[in-house]
Amino acid sequence: MIRPLPTLLIGVLLALPAPALVIDSLALNSTPPADDPGFDNAGRLGVETGIYLGYGWVITAKHVPLGDVIFNGVTHTLVPGSDIVIAHDFSNDADLRIFQITPWLDRPPLRIRSDPLPDPATNTTDVVMIGFGAHAGDPISVFPPPNQDDGYLWSTVGKTIRWGTNRIKSLLFVSSANTQSFTTEFDQGLPTPHECQAANGDSGGAVFVKNAGNADVWELAGIMFAREQSASQPINSAVYTNRTFAADLSYPDYRDQIVPVVYPACFPDCPPCNDGVDNDGDGFIDAGSDPGCRDPDWFTEAPECDDGVDNDGDGLIDLLDPTCGNAWQVSEAPNSGCGLGAELALIAVPLLYLRRQRQRGPSKTGSR
Numbered sequence: 001m002i003r004p005l006p007t008l009l010i011g012v013l014l015a016l017p018a019p020a021l022v023i024d025s026l027a028l029n030s031t032p033p034a035d036d037p038g039f040d041n042a043g044r045l046g047v048e049t050g051i052y053l054g055y056g057w058v059i060t061a062k063h064v065p066l067g068d069v070i071f072n073g074v075t076h077t078l079v080p081g082s083d084i085v086i087a088h089d090f091s092n093d094a095d096l097r098i099f100q101i102t103p104w105l106d107r108p109p110l111r112i113r114s115d116p117l118p119d120p121a122t123n124t125t126d127v128v129m130i131g132f133g134a135h136a137g138d139p140i141s142v143f144p145p146p147n148q149d150d151g152y153l154w155s156t157v158g159k160t161i162r163w164g165t166n167r168i169k170s171l172l173f174v175s176s177a178n179t180q181s182f183t184t185e186f187d188q189g190l191p192t193p194h195e196c197q198a199a200n201g202d203s204g205g206a207v208f209v210k211n212a213g214n215a216d217v218w219e220l221a222g223i224m225f226a227r228e229q230s231a232s233q234p235i236n237s238a239v240y241t242n243r244t245f246a247a248d249l250s251y252p253d254y255r256d257q258i259v260p261v262v263y264p265a266c267f268p269d270c271p272p273c274n275d276g277v278d279n280d281g282d283g284f285i286d287a288g289s290d291p292g293c294r295d296p297d298w299f300t301e302a303p304e305c306d307d308g309v310d311n312d313g314d315g316l317i318d319l320l321d322p323t324c325g326n327a328w329q330v331s332e333a334p335n336s337g338c339g340l341g342a343e344l345a346l347i348a349v350p351l352l353y354l355r356r357q358r359q360r361g362p363s364k365t366g367s368r
């Protein structure tokens, strides 16, 4: 059987509001997978998808309109004027952009892949894809009989964030989108457990891969921006052999425009006051927001003067305790070096030692 030549449709189809992520296993996949690459980092951005990178930043496709992003039903507001379109070269934009939201999302920041993706001709690279949309709907027949199971119409109900699986098929530059990309292909017979194909609402959705050297580490490798369909299939369908296109975030020119803007130099090994998460669960994240943080290098978000506990038993908690001049102070007890931070305390110990040594020296006069 000769199958019709697929046609790449960018922009026109993606502009349509539509459900997304057709999953061939028909599993709902609307809760995080057991080995979760960052399911809750995916949010609704209008009718499409935005992915929370961390530190207040969201990444999506450039053609997705900017707006507030809804994560697990909670709206995070677009910071006006914060968006940065990622350039492919001096005169062309890639189909990628980042922007800031407020408040920050309390999720561990994602790692963006740094190693080049392996050549799919000689390596198998499985992926987990996450996007916003409905499930696979009715099966359809597109090609001539006897094949009556060629794919699915999109369901019109149950839009939500879902995950699916696939495998990298090719690495290529998509000239019509000026975007360095990789593809997956929707294949029959479940070659991956939840073989999936993107639909319109998946623009801006995530494609995760495992780190080559550490299977415990997931990396954000791509952002979905386009899908393919043949002229003979319905516009609202996913058919076997269709491909999904994702911008390749490991491409150095893209990485270099994103990583220094979003992540502090210490990432991924930052101290609690600069790690992008709410370590003490008080609703505030890191220095500048959590009053327990003296600065980004501070060692805890919950020192004694900001931990909600009456540590010294005097009946007064945190800033109500007169010993606490600042929320970042490490002790509520008045005799423990009030106001001294960890580093200051460490310096103070040798100073006291030297002073005592002097007091014990041959000339005992004049001390104190």
Ligand SMILES: [Ca+2]
Pocket (backbone or CB within 6 Å): 277, 278, 279, 280, 281, 282, 283, 284, 285, 286, 290, 301
């Ligand atoms: Ca906090």
Ligand SMILES: [Ca+2]
Pocket (backbone or CB within 6 Å): 271, 272, 273, 274, 275, 276, 277, 278, 279, 285, 286, 301
């Ligand atoms: Ca933190």
Ligand SMILES: [Ca+2]
Pocket (backbone or CB within 6 Å): 303, 304, 305, 306, 307, 308, 309, 310, 311, 317, 318, 332
């Ligand atoms: Ca306290």
Ligand SMILES: [Ca+2]
Pocket (backbone or CB within 6 Å): 309, 310, 311, 312, 313, 314, 315, 316, 317, 318, 321, 332
């Ligand atoms: Ca107290």
